Amino acid sequence: MNIFMKRFGWALLMLGMAQPAFGGSEMTSLNMVEDGRTIYERSCLICHGASGKGDGPAAFYNAAFSASRARDFTVGNYKFRSTVSGSLPVDQDLFRTVTDGIPGSMPSFSGLSIEQRWQVVAYIKTFYSGFQEETPESISLNGSPIPSTAASIQRGKALFEEMDCASCHGKQARGDGSVALAGELKDSRGLLISPNDLTNRTGWKNGTTVRDMVRTLFTGLDGTPMPSYESQLAGHKEDAWHLANYILSLSHHE
Amino acid sequence: MAYGERFFQPCLKTALALAFVLFSTSLAGCISEAEAIPAFARKYEVNCHVCHTRQPRLNPFGEQFLENGYQMPGTEDGGIVAKLKYGDLTLDQVSNYLGVLFATTGIEHTELKREIEGSGDQTELGSPTILRLFTAGTITNNVGFFVETTTIFGRSSELELGRAFVTLNNLGGMNWGHLRVGRFDPSAYFSMARGRPQFVPIGPKLAPPFGAFSTPTVNRWSLTQSAYASKFYGLFNRSRTAIQPYDSTLFNSPEEVGIDIHGRPFGDWFLYQVGVLNGGNERAGDSNNSKDWYVMTRFDYAQSHDFSANLSGFAYFGNHNAKVSTNADVSRSRYGVGARMRYKWLDIYGAYTIDRVTDLPSGMESTFDSTATGVTVEAHAMVTDRLLLGTRYDHLDAGGLLATRKSATFVGVQAKYYLRSNMAFTVRDDFNVRNVEGGTSAARNLRNRFSVDLSIVF
Known part of the structure; x- marks a missing residue:
């Protein structure tokens, strides 16, 4: 089979799969x-x-x-x-x-x-x-990203403090919060787990874009101490973008 | 003097060890910001333990990465396929293909029976220091490469070429055949790979006479894996230089020029390997047209429950790959079995080999034992997230000239403390299990060796 046709056929199959688990x-x-x-x-x-x-x-x-x-x-x-x-x-x-x-x-x-x-x-x-x-569905990230302005970052910083992110991630967001240092954070297997150093994107496990960050805030990381903040952000979802803008501003990335 | 007294007596040794540890700890603090990790880990953005139980021993994932020619198991890695312009090349791209090993023995204390001229108890500082540079990876899909150079300061300040080979992978289908061409370690896929010891081989100290068909005086016996040692007294290579009984040779040579193929055509449970080498453990090439060849098979067991085990067997057929003092060619062959078992933090492995010399000149049979055996068993376990404890047993039942041969048995114990995953201190002691005998046998005169080492890989 022509390789182009093979790939085209495969793309059609993927489109079919986008619906229920196994489509086709x-x-x-x-x-x-x-x-x-x-x-x-x-x-x-x-x-x-x-x-x-x-x-x-x-x-x-x-x-x-x-x-x-x-x-x-x-x-x-x-x-x-x-x-x-x-x-x-x-x-x-x-x-x-x-x-x-x-x-x-x-x-x-x-x-x-x-x-x-x-x-x-x-x-x-x-x-x-x-x-x-089950037929899981992706959550809505509530529109386009909010531009990373100084005001947005400032609002994000305030949210970082209000939502007590520092207790795990630390005041400087280096993953050295008091709860983490006390060795109290464990995953679902009982293994010690370290919060991400939010000033260094190379270690971010769930993606490094602003959308990845917002998605993580809404979904949490099941099986780890990182909860979903969907309920806290309900009604003012734009705050998730501000918080993501602040976190991204802490690290240099080309 | 009892062994325990000999071990703890030297206050100088203890003081120096503490000073070395304190100095190196402060050094480690200075460079802790660098977050240095080896090349493959950098390239794939993972930590060292994805491939290693503890460096340099590989875990099953690392073994499959190695078998697949430095590609993730079951995949084809394109490597850098586009030609990069000088200005486009970043330091990150270079570092993904370059690695460095630095190792130094900070303190070394050896106790010897003072009956060989020029030998005796010795305490040395900072020697030897090894610097090894290597570059490895993939060039394009299913084409990999590896090149290393080593400098051992004190022995030579020059870079010596070590392993250097190209791999052509997945010939005939995924995992069917992986070809290596160049200078390589034949035993890399064996249950107990020679080149990945937790107990680093300790070199010998030699004294004259040197020269053709001369056997240098061994002032200090070398501590290498007995299973992989030459085992014979009175053999020479084709340069007429003595092959010492502790030298790693044949299937277990550090590097040999040749070509081999390995694969797992029937699934992960079975690995085959077949190869042809110049043979003779000669770094300078082979003037003899006859070649050595070998075959190795390995059976892997267990796919779950944090457990894995494997069993290997090999046969290495030498062909006029050594000489005796009459300048006559002889053939050395080796047959061996090896096994390895890993369960969580425990890693046990060992090998037993039988070496045979054939084609002896008539008249030598009565003075030359043509069969020798060696066994090495090693175990290590992580007892905390930073501390690795290990032990090794070596027994060499020597062959060769009956008048001079001496068997040797050593036990080593080791504690390795990881300051970081790529930086470790090692405190090690090897002692002679046999009763010390008089005479000129280095195998019996080395009573005990204690050392504190530092190694960094980045």
């Missing part, structure tokens, strides 16, 4: 899962384990004494989502993590083709039956 024909889904299984066993099993419990032979070394250990796909608890806290991620969330990796913990698998990454996403979802029962 049942046979196509089964083939995807089976192909995804092959890729998973080559590329993912070493850390996430044959049964997807995050107990692969290499998982322990990456986080022996502190978070974050390889994701347990069997419990349906995902950190990096665009959905409300407690929900499953949408396919695009999983695809984004496979593609970009997680700084510090998981390398990017952009070396896999786009087709292969979607296939492995399809297989990962088979570890948790909830994916067949």
Whole structure:
């Protein structure tokens, strides 16, 4: 098959997948899962384990004494989502993590083709039956970003103090808040976890754009002490953009 | 004097060790802002433990990264495919392909039986210091490379080329065959890879006579893995230089010129490796047209529960790859098995090898033992997030000239404290398990060696 036609056909298939979990024909889904299984066993099993419990032979070394250990796909608890806290991620969330990796913990698998990454996403979802029962939806980020003006940053700084972000991230946002220093922050596995140093974007695990930051504020990072601030920001969602502008202003980025 | 007394007696040794630790700790504080990490970790923006149990030992993920020619398991990495102009090249891009290892022995104290001229108890500071530069990565999809140079100050101030090879990966399909061409360590995929020891090999101290078919006096026995040692007394390479019984050779040479292929065509449970080498452990090339060849297989077990294990076996067939003092060529071969088990913070590995010399000249059979064996077992465990404890057992049942051969057995204990994931202090002691004998045998005269080392990789 002509490679262009093959890619075109694949793009059509992806469009179909954008709706419910598996869209398209049942046979196509089964083939995807089976192909995804092959890729998973080559590329993912070493850390996430044959049964997807995050107990692969290499998982322990990456986080022996502190978070974050390889994701347990069997419990349906995902950190990096665009959905409300407690929900499953949408396919695009999983695809984004496979593609970009997680700084510090998981390398990017952009070396896999786009087709292969979607296939492995399809297989990962088979570890948790909830994916067949729920239809997660991404939350709305409430319009376009607010320009990063001095006023916006100033408002964001005030919000940073009001919302007590400093207790974990520290007054200078270097990840050295009093709760963190006391060793009280742990993930769902009971491993010590450090808040992000918000002055250094290279370690940000859920993206570095203003949209990524706002998404993180709304969704939280399930399984970690970072909560969703959706309820606090309800009714004045523009404050999320101000807070994101302030946090981004703390770090230099080209 | 009891062993314990010998160990704790030297106050000078303790004082110097404390001073070295304090100095180096302050140094570490000065550079803590640099957040130095090795090249592959920089390139992929992950921490060292994604690939290592503890550097330099690889975890299963790191092993598959290595097997795939420095590409993520199951993937093809394009590397830098576009030609960059000088002005477009950033320091980050350069640092993603360059790595540096710096290691120094701050304090070294050796106790010897004072019966060899020029030897005796010694305390040394700051020697040797090793600086190793390497560049590695991928050039384009499925084409990788590795080049390293090493300087050992005190022995030579020159850069010496170490391993240097190109890899062509995934020939015939994903994981079917990965080809290496150049100077490489044949044992890199074996259960107990020679080049990734937690117990760094300790070099010997040699004295005259040097020269063709001369065997230098060994004032201090070298502490290397006995399983990988030459094991024979009275062998010479084709440059007529003595091959010392502790030298790592054959399948376990530091680097050999050749070509080999490995892969996992039937899945992750089975790895094959076949190769051809110039052989003879000769860094300067091989004037002999006959080649050595080898085959290795490895079986991997376990895919979950934080557990992994593997079992390997190899056969290395030498072909006129050494000489005896009569200038006659002999053939050295090696057969070995190795195993490794990892469970959470515990890592145990070992190897047993049998070496055989064939084609001996007639008349030498009665004075030359043509079979020798060696065993090395090593274990280490992280007991806190910064402290690694380890131990190693080495036994060499020597062969070669019956008049001079001496077997050796050593045990090492080591504590490695990581100031950072890429910077560690090591306090180590190796002691001779056998009773000290008189005579000129270096294997029996080295009683004990204590050292404090510092290593930094960035």
